[in-house]
Amino acid sequence: MEPHSEKILVKGNEAIAMAAIDSGCLLYFGYPITPQNDIPEYLSKHLPPLGGEFIQAESEIASINLLLGASATGARAMTSSSSPGISLMQEGISYLAGSELPGLIVNISRSGPGLGGISPSQGDYFQATRGGGHGDYRTIVLAPSSIQEMYDLTCLAFDLADKYRNPAVILGDALIGQMKEPLVRRSGAKINLPPKEWALTGADGRKPNRLKSLYLEEGELSEQNWKLHQKYERMKKEEVRFESVCTEDAKLVLVAFGSMARVSKTSVELAREEGLKVGLFRPITLFPFPEKPLYDLSKRVTRFLTLELNTGQMLEDVKLSVARDAQVYFYGRPPGSLPSPEEVLEEIKKYYQ
């Protein structure tokens, strides 16, 4: 029996904090913002007794840079925030990517633009999957849709960040951050990680290590950009994760992630009860996006309904992925409320043939 194998009922935010501790991340830096405050509250209580460090920074800008410094020593470190705070971190995330440093950034997203509101939203999809800051880079983006996944994917994010020396993002939202569901603190499959020979620990018995993103010599930066690109291509080959529900015989496949995928899954059940052959394709990695599995699926299924809590962002990736003759429809729900499974079923009926 593992010490944590008991089933507990916790908020998604708490599951992330527990996963951080269980992944050996003892360094947290953050600034309060709704709806993710359970993360810093949990860690401010539990890190110090473990010998860890918790800093409530003066801003999200400071938070991401504290993370950058801590990560440069080879230690696992994280920050968390919600949409407006994540915007402030973009500069630092770009530096993390440019300096090839790991680090976990949790976005329990709320709604925008601007101050927006605190209701669930998926309006940060573009920001998360296109890099978000300046320069040609990507972050690893994982989108949990249950409290167990908040835990499991946080553990995975730390491993992937270390494996690729690249920042990783957990893209959740207010709904799965705040809701409680059963959780088992289980340890996932271990990834063999290379030693962090690049870490800054003092140049003792070795040449000095430098971590930087400034490349001024002729051709140097171009080379670095291609190197990063190859890393992202490798992620596309090795790290794509998705869930497929009832797609084998489906005539219409829903595509949704995160909390929208939860509702969609219930709608698939409702549709099946009415004899409609409907399936669900749920990307778990938003970057790398499951382009190939979706393309392969589109050779059998020609109708797709993308559902998002925004006005159409992942929609673009779905359209880019599917075969040319596939029809991609869209149901968008900008911030305010979540659609009910019955409402989604009505949408399904519009496009089902």
Add this chain to the structure above:
Amino acid sequence: MSDDRFYYDFIVAGFGGQGVLIIGNLLAYAAMKEGKCVTYLPVYGVEMRGGTANCTVVISSRQIGSPVVGRPHAALVMNLPSLIKYGPLILPDGLLFVNSSLIEPKEACRKDIENFFIPVNEIAIDHGNPKLANMIALGAFNQKTKLVQMTSLFESLEKVLDERYHHLIPSNIEAIEIGAEFARKNISPPAR
């Protein structure tokens, strides 16, 4: 409860400070202990003592999609604003569970649902601890709905309550039992 296709959802609502989130939490925890799928969704953001507080709980034999419920099977309302907000949303034949210490029974006027009244604050005061009104409501609500075993609720107390309050667990159990007893004796709806 042993159906392999069980599904029930409800909203618990009241003033912040009335302990409504604890009610939802305990029921969800107990149902989880009994092997059910559960979700619990609290309001978040502008929470404060005296403000409104509510939570939505879904208990199911199968994986739960949305933790948000537009039309619940039941609403446990601890104050009038909560009745006004959630009373009309309850599904036909559903249950409106009313704290009649703070809400006039005439406010609950829907005829297509079961209206259950219990003066939880008075009962709590009569038993010497006004702070346990929420536990009395919980006991009665669970007796009415038979969602979980009472023992599962008792066992969940130490998981849900902060350690600082663990010495109060016996008095909480007692309050839950008093509420359940009230519901057993008033099993027929008084104002239907």
Add this chain to the structure above:
Amino acid sequence: MELVFKRPECLIDIPFHFCPGCHHGIAHRLVAEAIDYFRIREKTIGVASVGCSVFMYDYFNIDVLEAPHGRASAVASGVKRARKDRIVFTYQGDGDLAAIGIAESIHTANRGEKITIIFANNGIYGMTGGQMAPTTLLGQKTSTSPYGRDFTYDGYPIRMAEMLATLEGSAFVARVAVNNPANLMKAKRAIRKAFQMQIEEIGFSFVEVLLACPTNWGMTALEANKRVGEEMIPYFPLGILKERKMADSL
């Protein structure tokens, strides 16, 4: 013949890229001498900032991390929190530390982070080509204050050392200059002291070094050096502003 002056061990043997007459090279050397003095090269981690100081990693024979503009003190705090057994310092210019990064500077000092900040104040943006800095003196002409800095438009030059000395979290705060041998010796002692405060875990240490920037001041090396004494020091007085004897403890 006895060798009486040599390159510090923790400076790499390559020429600085700094302009003729620039004081950055002197300040770099003083930092390097302090690191050598305490024999901490192998456990020191430097944080480079954005500006002329960014090339620190080319000159110091130590582990160096490059920080985003203004954020060096937050980055250094992150390094130190992760590795409390290491010696961590930043070397930041006035635009970096006193303009874009002033929030990080203040809060790092206020948290009493056990790091050392070397603040290179030459009253101008060097790398970007001579624009007005938060420490540009009143009346001083720069490429973005062509009529001279006017307090009605641009506010006043900020005295960072004085500001940080008021914070309970700072342990050692000094302002020095390197414009003559006497000041240079004081600067050397202050920088050494700043590292000592960190080694002894007394707290946050900060040394503001007044530097000449002949190129962007539009002066010869000698004129610029002279200006430090005649114009900068009267507004930015030298000395140790604060020196704690021990760390705060409960």
